[in-house]
Structure formats: structure tokens, C-alpha cells
Amino acid sequence: xxxxxxxxxxxxxxxxxxxxxxxxxxxxxxxxxxxxxxxxxxxxxxxxxxxxxxxxxxxxxxxxxxxxxxxxxxxxxxxxxxxxxxxxxxxxxxxxxxxxxxxxxxxxxxxxxxxxxxxxxxxxxxxxxxxxxxxxxxxxxxxxxxxxxxxxxxxxxxxxxxxxxxxxxxxxxxxxxxxxxxxxxxxxxxxxxxxxxxxxxxxxxxxxxxxxxxxxxxxxxxxxxxxxxxxxxxxxxxxxxxxxxxxxxxxxxxxxxxxxxxxxxxxxxxxxxxxxxxxxxxxxxxxxxxxxxxxxxxxxxxxxxxxxxxxxxxxxxxxxxxxxxxxxxxxxxx
Amino acid sequence: xxxxxxxxxxxxxxxxxxxxxxxxxxxxxxxxxxxxxxxxxxxxxxxxxxxxxxxxxxxxxxxxxxxxxxxxxxxxxxxxxxxxxxxxxxxxxxxxxxxxxxxxxxxxxxxxxxxxxxxxxxxxxxxxxxxxxxxxxxxxxxxxxxxxxxxxxxxxxxxxxxxxxxxxxxxxxxxxxxxxxxxxxxxxxxxxxxxxxxxxxxxxxxxxxxxxxxxxxxxxxxxxxxxxxxxxxxxxxxxxxxxxxxxxxxxxxxxxxxxxxxxxxxxxxxxxxxxxxxxxxxxxxxxxxxxxxxxxxxxxxxxxxxxxxxxxxxxxxxxxxxxxxxxxxxxxxx
Numbered sequence: 001x002x003x004x005x006x007x008x009x010x011x012x013x014x015x016x017x018x019x020x021x022x023x024x025x026x027x028x029x030x031x032x033x034x035x036x037x038x039x040x041x042x043x044x045x046x047x048x049x050x051x052x053x054x055x056x057x058x059x060x061x062x063x064x065x066x067x068x069x070x071x072x073x074x075x076x077x078x079x080x081x082x083x084x085x086x087x088x089x090x091x092x093x094x095x096x097x098x099x100x101x102x103x104x105x106x107x108x109x110x111x112x113x114x115x116x117x118x119x120x121x122x123x124x125x126x127x128x129x130x131x132x133x134x135x136x137x138x139x140x141x142x143x144x145x146x147x148x149x150x151x152x153x154x155x156x157x158x159x160x161x162x163x164x165x166x167x168x169x170x171x172x173x174x175x176x177x178x179x180x181x182x183x184x185x186x187x188x189x190x191x192x193x194x195x196x197x198x199x200x201x202x203x204x205x206x207x208x209x210x211x212x213x214x215x216x217x218x219x220x221x222x223x224x225x226x227x228x229x230x231x232x233x234x235x236x237x238x239x240x241x242x243x244x245x246x247x248x249x250x251x252x253x254x255x256x257x258x259x260x261x262x263x264x265x266x267x268x269x270x271x272x273x274x275x276x277x278x279x280x281x282x283x284x285x286x287x288x289x290x291x292x293x294x295x296x297x298x299x300x301x302x303x304x305x306x307x308x309x310x311x312x313x314x315x316x317x318x319x320x321x322x323x324x325x326x327x328x329x330x331x332x333x334x
Numbered sequence: 335x336x337x338x339x340x341x342x343x344x345x346x347x348x349x350x351x352x353x354x355x356x357x358x359x360x361x362x363x364x365x366x367x368x369x370x371x372x373x374x375x376x377x378x379x380x381x382x383x384x385x386x387x388x389x390x391x392x393x394x395x396x397x398x399x400x401x402x403x404x405x406x407x408x409x410x411x412x413x414x415x416x417x418x419x420x421x422x423x424x425x426x427x428x429x430x431x432x433x434x435x436x437x438x439x440x441x442x443x444x445x446x447x448x449x450x451x452x453x454x455x456x457x458x459x460x461x462x463x464x465x466x467x468x469x470x471x472x473x474x475x476x477x478x479x480x481x482x483x484x485x486x487x488x489x490x491x492x493x494x495x496x497x498x499x500x501x502x503x504x505x506x507x508x509x510x511x512x513x514x515x516x517x518x519x520x521x522x523x524x525x526x527x528x529x530x531x532x533x534x535x536x537x538x539x540x541x542x543x544x545x546x547x548x549x550x551x552x553x554x555x556x557x558x559x560x561x562x563x564x565x566x567x568x569x570x571x572x573x574x575x576x577x578x579x580x581x582x583x584x585x586x587x588x589x590x591x592x593x594x595x596x597x598x599x600x601x602x603x604x605x606x607x608x609x610x611x612x613x614x615x616x617x618x619x620x621x622x623x624x625x626x627x628x629x630x631x632x633x634x635x636x637x638x639x640x641x642x643x644x645x646x647x648x649x650x651x652x653x654x655x656x657x658x659x660x661x662x663x664x665x666x667x668x
Contacts, residue, residue, distance in 0.1 A: 062534070062540060065542075139582055183542070192583070192586065193586075196586045200396070206396060207585070207586030207587050208399075208517070208543075208584070208585045208586055208587065209542075210586060214583055217579050217582060217583070218575070218579070219575040219576075219578045219579055219601055219605070221604075224608075225608060225609075226578065226601070226604040226605050226608050226609075228578060228579065228582050228605075235583075241552070241553040242553075244553045244560065244562060245551050245552070245553055245562065248473055248551060248562050249526070249548055249551070249569075250542070250584055251541070251542045252526065252527075252530045252541030252542055252544060253540075253541050253542065267553055267560070270555075270560040271553070271560050271562075274558075274559060274560050275559075275560075
């Protein structure tokens with residue numbers, strides 16, 4: 001009798017689990033923050049097509065690879081990349097140890113908040129700032145620095161932590177894809193070690209599914225303890241042509257879905273979509289000055305120009321933030 | 335009534351699934367090809383410790399990362415690396431298109447089977463052979479070439495396909511780890527694109543969990559079609575100090591278990607084990623001339639010397655192929 005009760009209890013427990021899974025799958029709307037329209041329909045049609053067993057366009061779960069850009073696609077990238085905000089804060093924090101920076105560009109510009117001089121220092125200046133702020137420590141030390149900064153910093157316009165300035169519709173899309181057997185990856189121009197400390201918690205994407213730019217690291221024994229030292233030297237820039245190269249190198253499968261927002265994502269979308277089988281390319285268009293930002297063809301950050309021109313012929317969906325998204329950000333947690 | 339029957343059927347189906355899963359988990363011996371002894375006990379103790387919820391040494395599933403070397407750890411690497419056999423065969427296959435190779439070293443040596451001249455060409459000659467055989471095509475063309483070769487080639491001593499010359503005890507260990515929530519990765523000095531076409535089928539390790547050496551690839555549009563071209567230039571050598579660097583870059587988490595067989599795996603084992611928390615390092619010692627090969631301290635391929643000296647103090651398990659493995663290879667499939 002006890003055994004029967006135990007068995008019945010077990011069965012009920014299993015049915016309960018199934019009911020939970022079922023309610024997630026069968027929820028009326030997997031993308032509640034997306035307004036009804038062409039973009040939302042195209043995404044749902046695509047997912048239905050590649051997951052319908054026996055259908056012409058069925059894709060086995062193992063090949064359901066989806067790649068997402070990060071800056072401007074999953075989170076805010078204006079008025080400047082979050083990682084640049086981190087680099088500038090870090091330079092300010094390190095300044096007491098570097099009195100020479102007071103007279104040395106581009107550091108002087110940062111310390112004096114001289115945006116004109118900062119811009120005049122160009123790409124070379126930018127790389128100096130990145131190296132001074134991102135190298136010279138072990139990988140584990142850097143992870144703590146990045147994690148502490150992201151936990152304690154706020155966006156200048158929205159006055160919220162950067163990790164809350166992620167797009168609610170994209171969080172839903174990531175979850176919807178995973179519920180349908182997709183493996184979701186980030187493929188970003190941002191530094192991989194700047195993203196990994198928080199992507200799992202914020203996006204549900206574990207470190208090993210984050211692909212990004214890297215600086216050179218070097219294995220060493222410090223007092224017999226193995227460490228990886230971050231050297232002030234670029235290893236790989238994961239942008240434009242670099243994105244398909246990195247996808248091939250890190251993931252080793254071609255995505256069937258790629259999501260981006262700028263010309264930096266153009267080659268990733270080409271690589272994902274311009275081949276046989278059902279594919280989907282998605283571009284987020286920032287046209288919402290009221291709720292976020294409006295920028296695109298002329299922006300120095302997140303320029304969307306050539307990819308926008310190619311989208312109609314390529315069949316890529318252009319998502320209007322203004323029209324297609326009911327909500328932009330998740331509700332504040334505090 | 336029909337609905338009730340359907341529901342009962344559904345419940346039975348679910349119980350059936352559970353029973354199947356249960357029988358796998360509760361099998362008497364998860365490592366039947368391992369003889370009882372210190373090595374087997376150490377592995378099982380380790381897995382028990384890190385998977386026991388509430389235990390002092392519990393590790394959350396997400397952090398159960400295990401990295402495996404390939405050549406000599408998961409499959410045979412003697413009398414020479416399988417990838418070298420591939421390169422030599424490929425040079426022979428391409429020779430008709432390259433009449434100049436008949437007079438040009440190291441190609442002449444390959445075509446004339448002149449092992450002395452081949453060895454005399456050294457690392458420089460080897461790299462020439464690798465580049466001539468591995469570059470100059472798209473990534474997708476190379477995948478087909480590698481896949482065709484591996485499906486049609488046999489090992490000179492065992493006269494079996496290379497993919498059957500994988501170690502049965504390691505196949506069991508990989509499955510046992512995955513059954514216990516581990517994510518299994520390959521971290522090999524071999525070319526990543528030489529391994530990925532077959533690792534999922536043979537080891538159950540998908541392409542995105544294979545880390546290896548890479549050559550430079552370049553994104554291009556060929557008649558409007560995006561391709562990745564393999565250039566005759568090394569990108570990254572995933573060996574020795576390169577292994578922890580690659581683990582950090584590709585996986586972004588530190589393994590808690592690392593398995594290798596040579597000094598090329600030394601730094602990977604140091605990186606995985608010489609830190610806080612319960613960790614395990616494993617070295618396979620090839621001491622079985624009868625069933626496989628016996629080599630180690632003086633071998634040019636798979637040298638195991640320094641790592642063997644460090645093993646006792648580091649607490650790494652040295653697995654004797656002769657004593658610890660009941661079976662070496664899986665049964666032939668044909």
C-alpha cells in the first residue's frame with residue numbers, strides 16, 4: 001500500500017513537471033513584448049518551420065544554432081559602448097598610480113573630461129585606453145574588476161544598471177529559441193572577458209557560448225601558481241569579417257539564425273543566411289528616440305547603413321524598435 | 335473515456351522514459367572497461383564528491399567542465415599522429431596537380447616514401463606539408479575532404495578505421511561524466527577542423543565543444559556567396575602553454591577535470607587542478623606494447639616525461655593502459 005501511494009505520488013509529481021513544461025511551451029504568446037506584425041510573425045514562422053518534425057524545413061536540434069550580437073542588439077550601446085564607459089572609469093580609478101597620465105594623451109583627455117581631445121586621439125588613443133584599462137592583470141583579477149564595475153555602475157541617461165538596460169523583447173526571443181531546442185550564442189565585437197562574468201545571469205547564456213574580441217593572454221607560474229596574464233596586445237577583433245571567422249573557429253557550425261543591429265553584423269548575417277535551408281537574419285533598427293535612441297545611417301556607434309540597404313533582397317527582417325516592441329526594457333528590480 | 339485512456343497511456347509512456355533513464359544511471363558499474371584499482375576508484379570518488387548535493391566539495395552542474403586531450407588520450411597517436419597520416423595521403427593525392435613536388439623537399443620525400451629525408455626537413459618541412467594539405471580551400475570543402483578521408487582510411491598496425499581506434503575506457507568515462515552533469519570538451523593540439531566532422535558521432539562531443547589548433551581563415555564573397563577560405567598560415571597552436579590559453583578563450587571557465595597523456599597536456603592539468611576546490615588531473619600512460627603501444631619518456635610523439643615526474647606531488651592519477659584497462663578498443667563494427 002505504501003508502495004502504491006509512493007508510486008501514485010511519483011506519477012503525480014511527474015505529471016506536475018510535465019504540466020509545468022507544457023504551460024511554458026503552450027503559453028499563448030511566447031513573445032509578449034513584441035507587437036503583432038511582420039517581424040514577430042516572421043520569427044514565429046521560422047521557428048515553427050525548423051522545429052516541425054517531418055516538415056521540409058526541419059532542422060535537427062543540434063544544428064539549431066542562433067548567434068546574437070550584443071551591443072545594440074541585446075543591450076544599449078549609446079551614447080557610447082558600455083565597455084568604453086568601463087575603460088574610462090578604470091582609467092580614472094588607476095590615475096593615482098599613474099601621475100604621468102596628467103600630461104599624457106589620451107589619458108589627460110579622460111582625466112579632464114575633454115571629449116574633443118579624446119576624439120582627436122582616434123583609434124590609436126582608444127586602443128591605448130583599452131590596453132591600459134584591460135591588461136596587466138590575471139584573467140581572474142580582471143573578471144572581478146569587470147563584475148564589480150558592472151554591479152555598481154549606472155547608465156548616464158537611464159540611471160539604471162547596464163545589466164537592466166537589456167531589451168526585454170530579446171530576452172523573450174532568447175528564451176523562446178531555447179525552449180525550441182536552439183543553442184544561443186553571443187558573437188560580439190566587445191571583449192569576451194568583459195561579458196562572460198554576467199551573461200549567464202542576464203541572458204541565460206553561459207561563458208562557453210560567448211564569443212567576442214580577445215587580447216593576448218599568457219600562461220605563467222607565479223610562485224608556483226598557474227595564472228593567465230592579460231597582455232596589452234590585441235589578439236582578435238570580432239567584428240565585420242571577423243564574426244563569421246570567429247563563428248567558424250569557436251562554434252564550428254553555421255548558425256541558422258543571426259541577429260544584429262549594425263554594419264558590424266553584416267558578414268555574420270550573410271554567413272548565416274546565404275546558404276541552403278531555411279535561415280533567418282534579423283536587424284534591430286534603433287528608431288525610438290523617445291524610449292531609447294534613434295540612430296543608424298550616420299552614427300559612429302552602431303552604424304546601420306549597408307546592411308539596411310541589403311536587407312530587402314537578402315530577406316532579412318528589420319525590426320523597428322518603435323513599432324515592433326511593446327516594451328523596451330525589463331521592469332526595474334529595485 | 336478516450337481522454338482518460340490517452341492520459342493513462344501518456345503516464346505509462348513517461349514512466350517508461352523514466353525507467354530507461356533510471357537503468358542507465360543505476361547501472362552497477364559505470365566504467366566496465368576499467369579494472370578495479372586506484373585509478374578507477376579515484377575517478378568515481380571524484381565524481382561522487384562533486385555531485386553530492388550538500389557535500390563540502392559539491393560543484394554546480396554549470397561548472398562541471400571536463401577537458402580531454404585527443405591524440406593519445408582519446409585515440410591512438412602512434413606510429414604517428416593521424417592528422418599527419420592524413421596530410422601525407424593528401425600530398426600524394428594532390429601530387430598530379432603539382433609536378434614541381436617531384437623535385438622539391440619535403441614533398442619529394444613524401445612521394446618517394448623517404449622517411450630519412452622527411453625527418454631531415456624538420457618542423458619547417460612539416461609545416462609546409464600541413465599548409466599544402468590543409469589550406470587553399472573553403473572550410474566546407476575541407477570538412478568534406480577530412481570526413482571522406484577518415485571514413486576510408488585505416489591504421490597501419492591495426493587495419494581498422496581510425497575512428498574505431500578510440501579508447502573504450504575513455505568512451506565510458508565521457509559518458510559517465512555527462513550522465514553526471516559534466517560538459518565534456520576536447521582541447522587538442524590537432525586541427526580543430528580535422529576533428530569536428532566526426533567527434534560528435536564518435537565521442538558524443540559536438541563541434542562547439544572541440545578546441546584545437548587553427549589556421550587563418552578569411553571571409554570572402556565568391557560570386558556573391560559567402561565563404562571562409564583557409565589560408566596557409568598558422569593562427570594558433572593549441573599545445574603546452576597554449577592549452578590553458580585556449581581553454582580560457584574558448585570555454586571561459588576553468589575545468590575541474592583535465593585528462594591528457596603527454597607533456598603537451600602539462601599546463602592544462604596545472605591550470606585545471608592547481609586552484610581551490612576539488613579537482614582531478616588524469617594522465618594516460620601508454621605502457622601496453624601488446625594491445626597498443628608502449629612509449630613515454632623518450633618518444634618524439636606523445637612524450638610523457640616532465641608531467642610524469644610532477645604527477646605524484648600534484649596528485650594527478652597516472653592510468654596504466656596495461657593494468658587499469660580491461661579493454662582498449664571498442665569491438666569492431668564490421
